Amino acid sequence: MPYRAPVADIRFLLDHVAGFPELAATARFAEATPDLTAAILDGAGRLCEEVMAPLQRVGDLHPARLENGIVRTPPGFAEGWRAIAQGGWIGLAAPTRHGGMGLPQTLAMAVTEMMSGACLALQIAPLLTQGQIEALSHHASDALKALYLPKLISGEWSGTMNLTEPQAGSDVEAVRTVAVPKGDGTYAITGQKIFISWADSEFIGNVVHLVLARLPDAPPRHPRHQPVPRAAQHPRCKRRSGCAQQPAGGQP
Numbered sequence: 001m002p003y004r005a006p007v008a009d010i011r012f013l014l015d016h017v018a019g020f021p022e023l024a025a026t027a028r029f030a031e032a033t034p035d036l037t038a039a040i041l042d043g044a045g046r047l048c049e050e051v052m053a054p055l056q057r058v059g060d061l062h063p064a065r066l067e068n069g070i071v072r073t074p075p076g077f078a079e080g081w082r083a084i085a086q087g088g089w090i091g092l093a094a095p096t097r098h099g100g101m102g103l104p105q106t107l108a109m110a111v112t113e114m115m116s117g118a119c120l121a122l123q124i125a126p127l128l129t130q131g132q133i134e135a136l137s138h139h140a141s142d143a144l145k146a147l148y149l150p151k152l153i154s155g156e157w158s159g160t161m162n163l164t165e166p167q168a169g170s171d172v173e174a175v176r177t178v179a180v181p182k183g184d185g186t187y188a189i190t191g192q193k194i195f196i197s198w199a200d201s202e203f204i205g206n207v208v209h210l211v212l213a214r215l216p217d218a219p220p221r222h223p224r225h226q227p228v229p230r231a232a233q234h235p236r237c238k239r240r241s242g243c244a245q246q247p248a249g250g251q252p
């Protein structure tokens, strides 16, 4: 059954239930005019119907596979990612000074909802990247922001969330991965992560893993997040996610 983006329903919910007009009336979101909001929802609807939805079945028929150490994604997923990235959809709510559009997260969530309905398997790549953009925007140093945010927002790189471990699923605080400061602003990270979505692909330039880890002096249930570029992972580690020993804010 073809996917039809519920643009009119979402518009109704934003305008009459979620209070979007009040949000758009604030100085911070002055650019979220009714015209721009309508154009964004219409554009997202077209992307979902024409580009993403057809990939849903392709993903079922030709799932991702590991070939000689390289993750091969389903046919068309690379083009789908590029359409999402080049359309600026990853950075809809991201800071403008790093290349984002600075629009309300509420609007970005509406777009996410449509993209999830169209092709969840592909959509989770920009979703996780957006999560990482959000985390870095709030908590990273200016140097880390300058290094990571423009590339994550443009889709040149993608981001993951490395939380789950064999003994830590729902109980995230049970993580055992540790981040040991090396005294030069970088950390040595050791541990095992599992179930990491979009941890690798054959077409994204670099994958930045945001790894949940404990500092040596952390209280038993108090982990910390650390960005880890794929290219800086421990050279002896064959896994694309998991063991990592690299600079926290170092070279990608």
Ligand SMILES: Cc1cc2nc3c(=O)[nH]c(=O)nc-3n(C[C@H](O)[C@H](O)[C@H](O)COP(=O)(O)OP(=O)(O)OC[C@H]3O[C@@H](n4cnc5c(N)ncnc54)[C@H](O)[C@@H]3O)c2cc1C
Pocket (backbone or CB within 6 Å): 160, 161, 162, 163, 164, 166, 168, 169, 170, 171, 194, 195, 196, 197, 198
């Ligand atoms: C498709 C997919 C993609 C994923 N992508 C990522 C990713 O990108 N990054 C990442 O870090 N992780 C990822 N995960 C892992 C995901 O976050 C975990 O699977 C999830 O947190 C559940 O953990 P678990 O599988 O260990 O199950 P468990 O936590 O062991 O749960 C097993 C069962 O016990 C139930 N249960 C657990 N705790 C309680 C409780 N206190 N009370 C009652 N019932 C309970 C659960 O509801 C479940 O039915 C992914 C998983 C999947 C399936």
